[in-house]
Amino acid sequence: MSILIKNGRIITSAEDYVADIYIDGEQVTTIGKNLDHQADETIDATGLMIFPGGIDPHVHLDMPFMGTYSSDNYETGTLAALHGGTTMVIDFVLQTQGKSLHHALEAWQSRSNGNCYGDYSFHMAVTDFNTDTQKEINQLVDDEGITSFKTFMAYKGALMIDDRQMVGLMQEVKKCGGMVTVHATNGDMIDYLVSKHRAEGNLSPLYHYLSQPEITEAEATGRFADMAHYTGVTGYVVHMTCEGALNHIRDIAKRNQKIYAETCIQYLILDATLYENDFEGARWVMSPPLRRKKDQETLWAGINQGSVQVVATDHCPFMWEQKKMGEKDFSKIPNGHPAIEHRMELLFTEGVQKGKITLNKFVEVTSSNAAKIFGMFPRKGCIAVGSDADIILFDPVEEHSISASHHHMNVDYSAYEGWKLKGKCKTTILRGQVAVDKGEVRITKGYGQFIKRSKVPDNI
Numbered sequence: 432m433s434i435l436i437k438n439g440r441i442i443t444s445a446e447d448y449v450a451d452i453y454i455d456g457e458q459v460t461t462i463g464k465n466l467d468h469q470a471d472e473t474i475d476a477t478g479l480m481i482f483p484g485g486i487d488p489h490v491h492l493d494m495p496f497m498g499t500y501s502s503d504n505y506e507t508g509t510l511a512a513l514h515g516g517t518t519m520v521i522d523f524v525l526q527t528q529g530k531s532l533h534h535a536l537e538a539w540q541s542r543s544n545g546n547c548y549g550d551y552s553f554h555m556a557v558t559d560f561n562t563d564t565q566k567e568i569n570q571l572v573d574d575e576g577i578t579s580f581k582t583f584m585a586y587k588g589a590l591m592i593d594d595r596q597m598v599g600l601m602q603e604v605k606k607c608g609g610m611v612t613v614h615a616t617n618g619d620m621i622d623y624l625v626s627k628h629r630a631e632g633n634l635s636p637l638y639h640y641l642s643q644p645e646i647t648e649a650e651a652t653g654r655f656a657d658m659a660h661y662t663g664v665t666g667y668v669v670h671m672t673c674e675g676a677l678n679h680i681r682d683i684a685k686r687n688q689k690i691y692a693e694t695c696i697q698y699l700i701l702d703a704t705l706y707e708n709d710f711e712g713a714r715w716v717m718s719p720p721l722r723r724k725k726d727q728e729t730l731w732a733g734i735n736q737g738s739v740q741v742v743a744t745d746h747c748p749f750m751w752e753q754k755k756m757g758e759k760d761f762s763k764i765p766n767g768h769p770a771i772e773h774r775m776e777l778l779f780t781e782g783v784q785k786g787k788i789t790l791n792k793f794v795e796v797t798s799s800n801a802a803k804i805f806g807m808f809p810r811k812g813c814i815a816v817g818s819d820a821d822i823i824l825f826d827p828v829e830e831h832s833i834s835a836s837h838h839h840m841n842v843d844y845s846a847y848e849g850w851k852l853k854g855k856c857k858t859t860i861l862r863g864q865v866a867v868d869k870g871e872v873r874i875t876k877g878y879g880q881f882i883k884r885s886k887v888p889d890n891i
């Protein structure tokens with residue numbers, strides 16, 4: 432299969448120019464002006480922007496969590512992602528405490544293998560670090576190409592590890608050439624606040640927000656950074672939401688340390704006033720919770736200053752019936768919201784169109800930086816000769832709106848119902864195949880491949 436894309440405006444993290452792209456098989460083989468290659472399919476991209484396929488390094492598909500499963504599985508989730516221009520996702524395997532990492536990996540493989548439309552990889556979440564777990568780290572890095580190890584400093588009694596385990600894991604991961612990523616909030620303090628609010632009969636979604644004040648995230652981010660500094664491991668903070676946390680990341684530059692930071696689209700454009708509407712606020716019950724306007728401003732600034740490198744989603748959808756598990760008690764509302772489909776279009780509308788970020792920055796934070804940080808660059812995250820032909824054709828002026836009535840995610844509400852978008856992903860190409868074209872799906876389930884990732888380079 433070969434494809435010739437004519438006259439598109441190619442935008443990468445560093446370039447912006449008009450040219451033709453020739454794709455032969457799964458890769459880009461030629462980029463140039465006025466190419467006259469014969470191709471099985473020729474696409475006229477006049478007036479369209481061409482971006483590298485989006486990479487969302489933080490999603491939870493078909494995940495057992497809080498007594499239920501996230502409602503998008505690998506089929507529906509990766510297909511919805513392709514509709515919105517995301518060609519690859521990185522999902523999380525969760526170790527069960529008392530069991531091995533490989534035991535969990537097999538469970539996740541049994542749900543994902545052969546079911547994905549888009550490409551995918553896994554982070555391994557270590558919830559029980561001990562001498563047995565320790566022996567598995569190297570195998571995961573070398574044999575499975577799983578090079579990032581997720582930790583939770585919260586979800587006490589379920590996923591949380593203590594600092595003793597954290598330091599031990601960091602030392603082992605460093606030795607094996609991997610990276611430690613973190614959900615950085617103070618689990619003990621949150622646990623205390625949740626109990627206090629429940630005991631006082633404060634049970635609405637607002638109290639989810641009030642149980643996780645900014646300081647819980649700031650403190651844990653600083654503590655994680657200190658442990659990473661001591662052990663020398665490369666660190667990455669997932670779903671950063673607030674000024675206090677980012678300031679810790681800014682401060683460690685003074686001791687020549689770097690920790691990568693990811694925020695998510697919702698923390699840039701939604702705020703905590705949404706929790707004021709009684710149980711409706713459950714739509715946005717996620718951890719950490721939405722914050723304040725001043726935090727949004729800090730995160731946009733962090734993106735432009737280069738201290739926040741990635742905009743992900745933390746896509747973790749639940750049907751409204753599932754959210755209602757917490758109708759009488761906020762602590763039972765499954766945490767997470769749906770966004771995998773609209774990350775790129777929302778960021779384009781709210782970031783590029785509103786002059787908050789440049790087009791090159793848009794590509795950096797939606798694709799290239801994730802590919803670099805997570806060991807896939809230049810195979811993924813760029814448009815270059817020899818790279819995978821993961822390419823999206825994007826109309827920067829088309830206007831449309833978000834609604835649960837026509838989105839592709841398997842969830843019966845939208846966290847962005849009625850939001851107006853300017854900019855639409857028209858065609859998504861994945862490894863040389865037109866995957867979705869103007870809403871029509873042209874690949875079949877199982878086309879998506881598991882992508883093995885490289886060890887963490889010294890300098891990214």
Ligand code: URP
Pocket residue numbers: 491614716717718719745747766767768
């Ligand atoms: O609320 C969230 N974020 N749900 C998914 C699990 C996590 O903490 O990332």
Ligand code: ZN
Pocket residue numbers: 614669670718719
């Ligand atoms: Zn988390």
Ligand code: ZN
Pocket residue numbers: 489490491745747
């Ligand atoms: Zn998450």
